[in-house]
Amino acid sequence: RELNLTGRDYGQVLADAVWAVFQEDYRLGFGADGDHLKALDDIKMALDYGYTMITLDCSEHIKNFSSEQNAELEETYRSLAEEERVKLEKQFIGKTFNLKTGLRLTFTPEALKRNAAIYQQAINFAIMVFNQFIKPLQGKVDFEVSIDETATPTDPLSHFFVAEQLIEAGVKINSMAPRFCGEFQKGINYIGDLKQFEAEYVEHTKIAEHFGYKLSIHSGSDKFAVFPVIGRESKGH
Numbered sequence: 712r713e714l715n716l717t718g719r720d721y722g723q724v725l726a727d728a729v730w731a732v733f734q735e736d737y738r739l740g741f742g743a744d745g746d747h748l749k750a751l752d753d754i755k756m757a758l759d760y761g762y763t764m765i766t767l768d769c770s771e772h773i774k775n776f777s778s779e780q781n782a783e784l785e786e787t788y789r790s791l792a793e794e795e796r797v798k799l800e801k802q803f804i805g806k807t808f809n810l811k812t813g814l815r816l817t818f819t820p821e822a823l824k825r826n827a828a829i830y831q832q833a834i835n836f837a838i839m840v841f842n843q844f845i846k847p848l849q850g851k852v853d854f855e856v857s858i859d860e861t862a863t864p865t866d867p868l869s870h871f872f873v874a875e876q877l878i879e880a881g882v883k884i885n886s887m888a889p890r891f892c893g894e895f896q897k898g899i900n901y902i903g904d905l906k907q908f909e910a911e912y913v914e915h916t917k918i919a920e921h922f923g924y925k926l927s928i929h930s931g932s933d934k935f936a937v938f939p940v941i942g943r944e945s946k947g948h
C-alpha cells in the first residue's frame with residue numbers, strides 16, 4: 712500500500728536501507744519485512760530480493776458474516792469438502808483443549824461451524840504459502856500470519872482454531888497478528904474498552920505461548936493506553 716503511494720518498489724527500499732547501514736557503519740543484525748503481502752507474486756519478489764521476513768495477509772480469504780447471515784454461513788460451511796468437514800468435526804467438537812499455559816477452550820458444533828466458515832480458506836491459504844515459499848528456505852525467513860484486517864475482532868477461540876491447524880500442518884509460525892478488540896487507527900491513541908482489551912490480550916498471549924510464537928500488534932505505535940498491559944502481560948515478547 713505504502714509502496715504504491717510513494718512510487719517505490721521492494722528493491723529500492725531494501726537498497727536504501729542497506730546503503731544507510733553501510734554508511735553509518737552499523738555492525739549488528741537487521742532484517743526486512745515484506746509486510747502485509749497477499750499475492751504470491753509479491754511474496755516471491757520479496758524473497759528474491761532477500762527480505763528476511765514475510766507477513767502474510769490472509770484477509771482476502773477470511774469471510775465476514777453479519778448476525779443475520781446464518782444461511783450464508785451455513786452455505787459457506789457446506790461448501791467445504793466433506794472430507795474436510797468430517798476431519799474438523801472430529802478434531803474440535805466435544806473436546807476440551809487444556810493449554811499448558813492455563814487456558815481451557817471448547818468448541819460447540821455452532822462455534823466450529825462459524826470458525827470454519829470464516830477462517831478455513833485463510834488457513835488453507837497460509838499452509839499453501841508456507842509449503843511453497845517459506846519451508847524450502849529452511850528457517851532463514853521469519854513467517855508472520857496476519858488475520859487482523861477483518862471486519863470484526865478475532866476472539867481467542869478463533870485465534871486458537873487457526874493456530875492449531877497451522878501448527879498441525881507443520882507450519883512454522885514466528886508471529887501471529889490477530890485483530891484485537893477496540894480500534895487501532897494509525898497515529899492516534901487506542902479507542903476502546905481497556906478492561907476488555909486486557910482480558911482478551913491475556914488469553915491471546917496464553918495461546919501464543921502455548922504454540923511458541925510471538926503476538927504481533929499491528930498499528931501499535933501511539934497506542935499509549937494499551938502499552939502498560941502489553942508490557943506487563945507479554946513477558947518481554
Ligand SMILES: [Zn+2]
Pocket residue numbers: 747857859860888929930
Ligand atoms: Zn496488520
